[in-house]
Amino acid sequence: MEAVLSDVVAPEDLLKFEKKYNSELAKGAVSKETKFEYAWCLIRSKYSQDIKKGIVLLEGLYSLSCGDHQSLSCCWIAPAGSWSPELELVQKASKDDSRDFLFYLAVANYRLKEYEKALKYIRILLKNEPGNKQALEMEKLIDKALKKDGLVGMAIVGGIGLGVAGLAGLIGLAVSKGAAKS
DSSP: OOOHHHHOOOOOHHHHHHHHHHHHHHOOOOOOOHHHHHHHHHSSSSSSHHHOOOOOOOOHHHHHHHOOOSSSOOOOOOOOOOOHHHHHHHHHHHHHHHHHHHHHHHHHHTTTOOOHHHHHHHHHHHOOTTTTTHHHHHHHHHHHHHHHHHHHHHHHHHHOOOOOOHHHHHHHHHHHHHHOOO
């Protein structure tokens, strides 16, 4: 899992998929596969702006795979009595796509240190696939990062508090020495 989170795209791969994406865009329509490949490269970039652009593409793909642009937890729900072999194939593809989109949205947000968002995406995935080992491992890593982030935040606040108290003590000492000389 650490390899997935730390993998950095080769610049030539990013350029290759960016060209493919822009070429299709210029023709009027970008295929789902091209959009996903480009997003996958972007979220593996070392630049946060690229990762953010990848997130936008993945969120769009996820919304389209669900057929619902309002909710990020909309997938895997079929209308009652609407089964057909064709619908089952579409739903399976949509479910597989959604799993990938959610997982990589979690990865991208983790890389940006947006742990709450990463956790939201991975939990949507786990709600639908509770036994998904990769998602369970990712959830543990996100929880660990959240705890570490919280401890660092508390240490910073504590350090600032000590600094302010020390400064107040020095000012008090200087004032009392100044008053004693008078």
